[in-house]
Amino acid sequence: MNDNIFILDTTLRDGTQGEGISLSADDKLKIALKLDALGVHYIEGGNPGSNSKDIEFFQRIKDYNLNAKITAFGSTRRKNSNAETDANLLKIVTSGVQAATLVGKSWDFHVHTALQTTLEENLAMIYDSIAFLKQHEIEAMYDAEHFFDGFKNNQDYALAALRKAQDAGANWLVLCDTNGGTLPDEIQEIVTYVKEQLHVPIGIHTHNDCELAVANTLAAIKAGARQVQGTINGYGERCGNANLCSIIPNLQLKMNYNCLPENNLAALTSTARYISEIANVHMPVGQPYVGNAAFAHKGGIHVSAILKDAKTYEHIAPELVGNKQRILVSELAGQSNIISKAVEMGLDINTNNEKTKTIIEKIKDLEHQGYQFEGADASLELLLREAFEEVKTLFTIESVKMHIEKTNGSMISEAIVKINIDGQQVYTAAEGNGPVNALDNALRKALVQFYPNIEKIHLSDYKVRVIDEKDATAAKVRVLVESTGLNNTWSTVGVSSNVIEASWEALVDSIRYALLHMEKVDLKIETTDRIGLINH
Structure with a gap:
């Protein structure tokens, strides 16, 4: 096994800068606990100097005995001021964190354009801020913003910024590819050179604007960096940050580095999907290692x-x-x-x-x-069971009718279902907040007296996809229904030029699948064809 690689997860800070991502203090707490269970070394929780939500997170996380070091984020002191009176630095200290990441300028262009100060004052800002954290016994990481761009434009000044942080007692010097425009060979060459010039451990922080954040991180590690900063699922501003879900297994399984405690790597997929649910961001099926289609x-x-x-x-x-x-x-x-x-x-x-x-x-x-x-394994399973087994008919659908009426400004949907169960005809009607909901309610109402466990399942997702766009409103559609219950989730599919008929078929398959697994029997619904007929 090669060296240990320290993982700093910034999902709760840099990840929240991604478009469409907003985490409450409760969300952050849940994610932090999940990350700690995974075994990351640092959890960057946010900026206590920027908003009350992050302050709440840092206060509440103190109640948990985590293995990871809770880390605050901030920037170097304001220009022409003192670190001891800087409001943001003081809030980092009062947050009670064990470690802090301070971002500072390392590109002379940014010093002149963004900070509008002198090169000398920027170096003083770096030194004073890191030294202030060290005086309060906080592990200090200097995130050298735009380091690689700065190095390529003014190598001496970029290195001078790192030396100032080193002289002030920084524990880590983190080289940031903030714009995400550096190539892997450049990363490896520059990190190799920097490591020869300094004695403080090097970290790497990359962005994915050229789809190279993972490759650039691996190149930096190969060159001697020993800390990785990234996010779960690659969340982050613009095109995102380096994706820890790819970096960690690549380092541990392919490059033989030690990133997570033994056996914790097996929790990577569940962690990625859990955080995706909390963040309410769809997880790409083809995401390497942890995506649903990865294998x-x-x-x-x-x-x-x-x-x-x-x-x-x-x-x-x-x-x-x-x-x-x-x-x-x-x-x-x-x-x-x-x-x-x-x-x-x-x-x-x-x-x-x-x-x-x-x-x-x-x-x-x-x-x-x-x-x-x-994406409809439940419908496929029903097809295969019908093809390879003698299956028992549990119920037969005789007719379905829909009635939709708009009255007093409200649209009312009513479904009437006639089914046959063991020779007994059942005729039910139910209303819903739409035609699909009405159909679902009517079918359940007809079956529940025979199969009471059906009340334990519910529809959790519903998607409609137009197949033939050129046919406009007469186009054929595909409906995918996701259902949940009894510690399981399954998906079914229906297709028709009538969206209600396609929905009905997917709903029926969902019920059939549920009964199959609840009652431990095989069943089959007799219909005229695969789609079935709906009597209007």
């Missing part, structure tokens, strides 16, 4: 190979980062895809080769119609 396989040749040995198309075992292998079924699927999904469900299809070919052709035909089963 997903669709092509038949690929699937055939990984069934023999996963290393054929997986660069690591997904379990190392807490992820899992997924087999997708689509128009590109081969027999291996179907077999893999069926085995996953416990179906024995060794003697069903003809059935396998039939279901592959059916899936390809359905996808040609507009279905997509990659």
Whole structure:
């Protein structure tokens, strides 16, 4: 194992500067606890001198005995003033943090243009501010803003800024690619040179404006940097910060550095997804290591190979980062895809080769119609169970009617459902705040007396995608419904040129899947075709 790499997570500070991200003090507290459980070394909680929300976070986090060092963020003292009276520095001290990151200028252009002061005064600002923190026994990190741009334009001054921080007692000198425009070979060359000139440990802080933040961070580590500053899922201003979800496994699994405590790496995926939920930001399915599609396989040749040995198309075992292998079924699927999904469900299809070919052709035909089963595993499971097993019909849908009326300024939706359960006809009606909600309510109302556990599930997401945009309002649509209950979440799909019909089909599949797993029985709904008929 190579050297230890210290991880400073700035999701709660730099990450919140990303567009669309806003975290409450409660949100920050939850994320901090999750990051501490992951094993990062520093958690940068915010700037206590900028807003009351960050002050609240620093006060509340004191009640928890964390392993990570809670870190405050601030800037060097104001020009032509004293550190001892600087309001922002004083708030860092009174926040009670163990460590602090101070950002200061290292590019002469910024000193003249942004600060509008002299080069000498900027150096004094750096020295005084770091020394002030050290006087209060706070671990001090100097974030040299725009360091790489500054180095390329005025190497002597950029180094002078670092030396001032070093002379003042800084524990870390962090080189920042603030504009995100530096290339990896430049990063490695400059970090190598800087490390030879100074004796204080070097950190790296990169931004992703050229899609190089991860590569630049790895280059800096290779050159001798030993602290990484970044965010979970790469959140941050403009194009984001360096993504710790890629950096940490690359360092630990590929470059043999020690970043997290032993076995903690397996919590990376759950941490990334948890923080994505708290931040209310959609997580890209193709995000390396932790994305839902990071270890997903669709092509038949690929699937055939990984069934023999996963290393054929997986660069690591997904379990190392807490992820899992997924087999997708689509128009590109081969027999291996179907077999893999069926085995996953416990179906024995060794003697069903003809059935396998039939279901592959059916899936390809359905996808040609507009279905997509990659994001609708529950609908796919129902198709496979119907293809490979003798299934019991639990209920048959005889008719569905919709009534929509606008009265007194309000739109009222009513659904009427007629179903047959074991020869008993059930006829129910229900209203909803829209046609889909009314259909959902009516179907549940009809079934609940026979299957009471159905009350434990609910619709958690609903998406509509237009398939043929050129057909305008007559276009075919695809509806994806996500349902949650009984410690599980599943998705189903429906397709039609009628959005209500597509929604109905997805809703019915959702109920079928729920009953299948709640009652531990196999079921099938008899319909005229895959989509079924709705009687208006």
